[in-house]
Amino acid sequence: METQKVQKKQCDMKTDLNLLLECLKYQMDCPVSQKEALITIYSICQQNSEASEYFREIGGLMFINDLAKSNVHCIVKEAALFTLGIIIESNVYCQQTLCTSALFEDLILFLINKDSGVNLKRMSVYVILVLVSNNKSGQTYVRDTGCIGLLLQLFRTTLSISEINLSDENTNQCYQLWSSVCSTLCACVNNPQNEDNQNICCSVFPYAKEWLESCTEPEIVRPICSFVGLTVANNLYVQKYFVSVGGLDTLAKVLIKLMHDSCMSHSSTKLAVVVTKTLDACIANDSAMGVVLAKYHTVSELLKLLSNDTLDTGEKISIILTIGHCTEVCAEQLSLKINDNSLNVNNVEELDVQVRKRSLQDYWKKANEILHRIKLIENERDE
Incomplete structure (x- = not known):
């Protein structure tokens, strides 16, 4: 019975797509009808690989591709392009075809x-x-x-x-x-x-830097941080270029501002984590570049952020790893001011329990190494 239902559903889907394709072909003088047909097609094909593949097999994919390029009304072009995108996103063979x-x-x-x-x-x-x-x-x-x-x-x-x-x-x-x-x-x-x-x-890093200097709204900071973080990832040449144009300085300043705002806003705290991850991507392949962050007391800011109770374990791990990269160079280079912001032992123990529950012992080992490194730096300063 269940198999019959599935087969009927597949049969109905194929019938609908065939009829919709015919509608597209014979409504060339009616943009509104074409747009409605395209909307129905992408609603069927959205996240449905089988439907998208069938539509490709009956020639629908290439017809819409040609339709988008033809001299049709703007609303049809827009709907055709969006439908193409939906189908490509739903089926890898359609992606390869186009x-x-x-x-x-x-x-x-x-x-x-x-x-x-x-x-x-x-x-x-x-x-x-x-x-x-x-x-x-x-x-x-x-x-x-x-x-x-x-x-x-x-x-x-x-x-x-x-x-x-x-x-x-x-x-x-x-x-x-x-x-x-x-x-x-x-x-x-x-x-x-x-x-x-x-x-x-x-x-375009200089332009991204200007954006971050001018605006700390999440709608701007999140896309730019994603772009910067992925563009510098595992690419030492690009990381060095970002530092050379002052990008790392700007990120550090944005973090300071967000940490100040986080006292009043939960969204600023979350955004500070996003900036932290981007900072980490910028220095991950050469921790010596993190020396730039010393004058902004970035480790102190990260320790404050780490103590925030609203962050989940994954966010805290990201902060810990960033602290690790920031403290890999010697204490003389960093000039850290962390005396008033040492990790609270209870917070560390609580985080340890959470991490172990998620089978992330390797990360916790890294956290302990970082904590030990910070204590050594504190001791050296006390001397």
């Missing part, structure tokens, strides 16, 4: 066309995102076609640093595009790590 230099070049045209609205650009960026996600070939195409350069240009120019008002509808639309660009750049450099793309993307 992952071509030709499609990236088509998307570039959408992005540079002066007649393209913000929403059409956002749909184009979404398709780029799903093409490069978990896909080395997509990461290569986005670079070789010059698409990544266009994304970096959008990162620099879509939002005005001096005019951030997300309650304004026009500004909010631009923010949504900018946020999508940030997510797409993250996918270009990460999973799998792509050093060539990392080396290209670091060119």
Whole structure:
């Protein structure tokens, strides 16, 4: 009985997709009907790999691809691109089918066309995102076609640093595009790590630094920290460049501000953890770069953050590992001021219990090593 229900459901799905495809083909003079058909198609295919694969087999995927490029109404282009993105995201074979230099070049045209609205650009960026996600070939195409350069240009120019008002509808639309660009750049450099793309993307670090200096709102800080953290990850050249443009100094200052704000705001505490993880990514491959952080007493700030009872174990572990990287160089270089912010023994024991419950003994061993290192530094200062 259950098998029959599944088979009927699959049969109905295939029938619906066939009818919807026919509707798309024979409603070329009715944009509203085409848009409604596309909405129904992506609602069927969303997170449904089997439906997406079947739609590809009956020629629907390529038809929508051609539809998006044709001289149709803007609302149809937007819906077609979004539907393509949903299907690509749902099925790896659909991703492989459409992952071509030709499609990236088509998307570039959408992005540079002066007649393209913000929403059409956002749909184009979404398709780029799903093409490069978990896909080395997509990461290569986005670079070789010059698409990544266009994304970096959008990162620099879509939002005005001096005019951030997300309650304004026009500004909010631009923010949504900018946020999508940030997510797409993250996918270009990460999973799998792509050093060539990392080396290209670091060119906008000075702009990212300006953003962080001008605004500490979560809507800005989170995307930038994700982008910076993934772009510097396991890439010493990019890490050094970020430090050279003053990026590490800026992150340290942002952390200080958030720690001050965290007394009044839980969201600032959570955001401070995000900044901490980014700091760690910047110095993970060369702890000597952490010397920059000494003048900001970053370890003291991290110890304060670590003592916050609202953080979960994973967040505390991230802070501990960052402290570890900050204290790997000698005490003379660090000039730490931690006398008033030593770890509370009860907090350490409580964290130890939580960590062991989650089978994370290795992390706790690291925490003990860091605690021992901090005590040695304190003793040396007392002498």
